[in-house]
Amino acid sequence: MKVIVVSGAHSNVGKTKLARELGELLPGAVRIKIGHHERKPGGDDYYYHIGTDFSTIAAEHSDARFLIIESNHILREITPECVIYLPAENPKPSAEIAEKKADVIRGEPVSAVKISALAKRLECDEGVIRKIVELSGALK
């Protein structure tokens, strides 16, 4: 199982839209949202409350090839294969660790070396990584 975390400065920066697009791109992907509100109606992903142990989430989806997790807080517990950060003005405190751990940041360049490293970590073709970078809004 490879884990991609979609993080952001705060809500409404496009995390869910990006997670959906990544889910369509990556076969065998399962989308997870971690939050502190009640689940919004119509959600088509798995929802866990903040504080749920990663081992619980991973065990419940252990057959997934990819876990795409929307969260900043989970980054305090794990080091995923790929972290995507969507910046905005006035970031909330939990965004700090997300920005620090990010491999891909919207609006910032991603080097060829980084693309190659992500391909190895995620066991994907570099073309797939470039598509992830493109969907994330980072610069190739």
Place this chain on the structure above:
Amino acid sequence: MGENEKPVLNAAVLREGKKTLAGAQAFKLSKEHNISLEEIRDARKRHGSKIVSCQRGCFE
């Protein structure tokens, strides 16, 4: 081999013919069979199998 080791070792040894077990599968085995992660780690060491892809770093 302890009674609780069997499912762990079967999964660890037989996955695609390699002596590897994904971290997520280790978490699942731990919860399903009430085995601690430490026991899984120790069993791995004794039998030369390897747990890979643990994003929490539990088995390093």
